[in-house]
Amino acid sequence: MSGIFESLAWADGKINPSGIKNEIFFAPKSDIKTFPPFNAAPANADENVAFNGDYEMQVGKTFQRLYSTQGKGKVDWESIGEKDCKMFMNKGMFKFPDLNNAAKSLAKSCVNANMVFIVPLPHETEKRYVVLGDDYWDTTVNVKGDSGDAPGSDKGTTVEVEAPSTTPLPNYTGILVLPDGSLDCATGVFTPTV
Numbered sequence: 001m002s003g004i005f006e007s008l009a010w011a012d013g014k015i016n017p018s019g020i021k022n023e024i025f026f027a028p029k030s031d032i033k034t035f036p037p038f039n040a041a042p043a044n045a046d047e048n049v050a051f052n053g054d055y056e057m058q059v060g061k062t063f064q065r066l067y068s069t070q071g072k073g074k075v076d077w078e079s080i081g082e083k084d085c086k087m088f089m090n091k092g093m094f095k096f097p098d099l100n101n102a103a104k105s106l107a108k109s110c111v112n113a114n115m116v117f118i119v120p121l122p123h124e125t126e127k128r129y130v131v132l133g134d135d136y137w138d139t140t141v142n143v144k145g146d147s148g149d150a151p152g153s154d155k156g157t158t159v160e161v162e163a164p165s166t167t168p169l170p171n172y173t174g175i176l177v178l179p180d181g182s183l184d185c186a187t188g189v190f191t192p193t194v
Helices: 101-110
Strands: 023-028 032-034 064-067 074-080 087-096 115-121 128-132 140-146 156-165 175-178 181-184 189-192
Touching (some): 064 087, 087 115, 101 140, 101 156, 115 156
Antiparallel strands (some): 074 087, 087 156, 140 156
16 A cells, blocks of 8 residues: 555644643553454545544443543654654653542553553544554553642653554544443544433
8 A cells, every 4th residue: 555645734823722631531452352443445644544443342341531631741653663664653641630549550550551542632623532552562551650849749640651553643533432421532422321
């Protein structure tokens, strides 16, 4: 397959918000029964960087939520590898503002686990959810905690993710099953469990 090349145009004065939203979604890969595939024959740029389909979860399993303080988290990517073998390293950093037992349990549980994270990006006219982790390569998760050093100083649990992929920050437009309902990542509409 050859590359998909399209012009990159920019509208003067376009609204272009930065950062990530404050709710991240995550699951161990072992909780996922079937991963959505990449498009086998993408026809345009949108299809070239998106998964096609939904995550199918193991019986009784769902994605979980992770609050991340706005302004303290981000996703980024860079190309890695040697000539003719290049791909991408997708990265994420999320900040939970406490050192409570749930945060320490998350750290203990995912420190050697293979995980998937789905991160919503702010955008004025479309829903954008990007994925860190797929079924091809292992995801590395590093978690650290900090009590802060003075009244009012920054504290909490920091989750850092590295996920190799053939695609920089692939998009997800499928359904996310959550403990209390489902989220349609194409529309951003959450439907609670009845």
